[in-house]
Amino acid sequence: MVTYESVIGLEVHAQLDTETKIFCGCSTRFGAPPNQNTCPVCLGLPGALPVLNKKVVELALRASLAVGCRIPPVSVFARKNYFYPDLPKGYQISQYDQPLAVDGSLKIMIHESPREIRIRRIHMEEDAGKLLHEGVEQQSEASFVDLNRAGVPLIEIVSEPDIRSSEEAYLYLKELKAILQTCGVSEANMEEGNLRCDANISIRQNGASELGTRVEIKNLNSFKNVSRALDHEFERQRGILQSGGEIIQETRLYNADLDRTDSMRSKEEAQDYRYFPDPDLLPLKIEAEILERVRQSLPELPEAKRHRFQMEYGLSKMEAGVLTEDEALAEFFEQTAHLSREPKQTVNWILRDLLEKLKETSGSIRQSPVTPAHVAGLIHLTQENKISSTQAKEVFHEMWSTAKMPEVIVSEKGLSQVSDLDSVNRFIDQVFAGNPDLVARFRNGETKLQGVLVGLVMKASSGKANPAVVNKLLKDRTG
Numbered sequence: 001m002v003t004y005e006s007v008i009g010l011e012v013h014a015q016l017d018t019e020t021k022i023f024c025g026c027s028t029r030f031g032a033p034p035n036q037n038t039c040p041v042c043l044g045l046p047g048a049l050p051v052l053n054k055k056v057v058e059l060a061l062r063a064s065l066a067v068g069c070r071i072p073p074v075s076v077f078a079r080k081n082y083f084y085p086d087l088p089k090g091y092q093i094s095q096y097d098q099p100l101a102v103d104g105s106l107k108i109m110i111h112e113s114p115r116e117i118r119i120r121r122i123h124m125e126e127d128a129g130k131l132l133h134e135g136v137e138q139q140s141e142a143s144f145v146d147l148n149r150a151g152v153p154l155i156e157i158v159s160e161p162d163i164r165s166s167e168e169a170y171l172y173l174k175e176l177k178a179i180l181q182t183c184g185v186s187e188a189n190m191e192e193g194n195l196r197c198d199a200n201i202s203i204r205q206n207g208a209s210e211l212g213t214r215v216e217i218k219n220l221n222s223f224k225n226v227s228r229a230l231d232h233e234f235e236r237q238r239g240i241l242q243s244g245g246e247i248i249q250e251t252r253l254y255n256a257d258l259d260r261t262d263s264m265r266s267k268e269e270a271q272d273y274r275y276f277p278d279p280d281l282l283p284l285k286i287e288a289e290i291l292e293r294v295r296q297s298l299p300e301l302p303e304a305k306r307h308r309f310q311m312e313y314g315l316s317k318m319e320a321g322v323l324t325e326d327e328a329l330a331e332f333f334e335q336t337a338h339l340s341r342e343p344k345q346t347v348n349w350i351l352r353d354l355l356e357k358l359k360e361t362s363g364s365i366r367q368s369p370v371t372p373a374h375v376a377g378l379i380h381l382t383q384e385n386k387i388s389s390t391q392a393k394e395v396f397h398e399m400w401s402t403a404k405m406p407e408v409i410v411s412e413k414g415l416s417q418v419s420d421l422d423s424v425n426r427f428i429d430q431v432f433a434g435n436p437d438l439v440a441r442f443r444n445g446e447t448k449l450q451g452v453l454v455g456l457v458m459k460a461s462s463g464k465a466n467p468a469v470v471n472k473l474l475k476d477r478t479g
């Protein structure tokens with residue numbers, strides 16, 4: 001039987017984390033009233049001239065260098081012409097045949113072995129505005145245009161068709177996100193819309209070397225959906241080929257609710273953007289010193305960090321992998337490990353309890369009420385046997401809901417006392433073994449001896465046993 005493999009190339013748009021837009025001084029802040037963050041430049045009024053934001057270039061260079069791209073000495077801004085109501089100028093300023101960066105790559109680990117996904121190019125461009133089709137259900141005739149996003153800086157990162165499965169696509173996106181966040185380039189959050197991805201996929205018989213006809217899938221709004229859409233599209237294309245049909249090159253939209261793709265436009269309907277260099281912007285020359293300065297300023301990248309975590313803290317590949325997926329999580333781990341001096345315990349608390357809480361509340365580590373000082377304090381308490389592991393769980397729970405420090409919780413709840421039944425029973429056993437006469441009289445009904453026995457148990461536990469628990473257990477034993 002003939003088997004097929006996927007050939008996938010991803011086009012990722014990331015919003016650069018700048019205060020102002022790419023060609024004007026307007027704010028990029030999210031959530032302003034419609035059309036407030038606008039000016040003649042981003043409104044496309046005649047005569048207004050774009051001025052390139054230096055910070056945009058710096059961030060784009062950071063991303064490019066972080067994935068090992070080569071930076072040609074000159075890149076050129078070009079106009080991509082098309083009509084749409086969210087594009088007041090009638091063209092988008094982008095880069096075309098002379099992009100900022102070319103020939104990079106990104107490494108992913110798939111089933112324990114490394115795979116290199118080549119990156120074809122990275123270029124800068126401006127975002128378009130947003131259309132609000134309010135009241136579509138009410139049959140309203142009106143749509144609204146909000147140009148706050150028009151001119152927000154983006155980079156587009158285009159991979160070579162080197163990705164071979166939906167799983168690899170998922171890993172590529174996760175790694176790319178981690179790199180962009182680590183370098184302070186982008187918040188890179190797909191759910192928040194500052195990372196967007198179009199996926200190109202063709203299929204071919206296993207072992208074949210030529211590429212099949214590709215389909216581009218749009219409207220993907222989470223990593224999970226990218227992966228699901230690719231699986232779905234693989235099956236669709238395979239069905240067509242197996243029944244002797246032919247794939248047509250087209251753009252399809254993913255419908256997450258129905259988990260299917262629908263044709264949007266075919267190659268014949270594809271528009272010609274009539275790209276040409278933007279005469280309002282000079283070719284961009286990147287000087288060697290600037291490049292060197294940016295290169296020097298790059299932080300430790302996720303891959304290097306993963307390696308270091310394994311060497312320095314003795315973590316497993318898996319542990320190091322999960323911790324470095326999110327820069328803030330890695331930072332949290334390192335701070336806690338330094339405070340607690342117990343990297344293994346630290347990783348356990350983070351991967352088990354903290355991540356579980358974050359998942360429950362779908363919150364980010366940045367908003368966690370539990371800080372590294374909390375976790376380190378908790379570890380100290382368990383190391384010093386001040387609290388049992390069951391109690392530690394309880395304290396963690398309480399830290400999460402109250403943000404109180406563990407010592408405070410322990411004293412408020414009287415947890416430093418030994419309350420768990422097994423431990424208290426062990427103290428009682430000790431006392432019983434050492435005082436057979438007393439015990440015999442107690443068992444024969446001299447209930448006033450209860451107080452004496454409680455005293456002995458308290459003494460045996462150096463005062464830590466919870467008296468209420470001791471009393472109850474003693475009663476149980478005579479009962």
Ligand code: ADP
Pocket residue numbers: 007008009010011158159160161162200201202211212213214
């Ligand atoms: P366009 O110019 O239409 O955007 P490109 O050739 O630049 O097309 O490719 C866009 C994306 O599609 C790239 O990520 C590339 O890797 C991917 N791609 C190109 N050809 C194929 C193919 N046959 N199968 C899968 N992906 C492909």
Ligand code: MG
Pocket residue numbers: 011
């Ligand atoms: Mg493209």
Ligand code: ZN
Pocket residue numbers: 021024025026037038039040041042043151
């Ligand atoms: Zn503006």
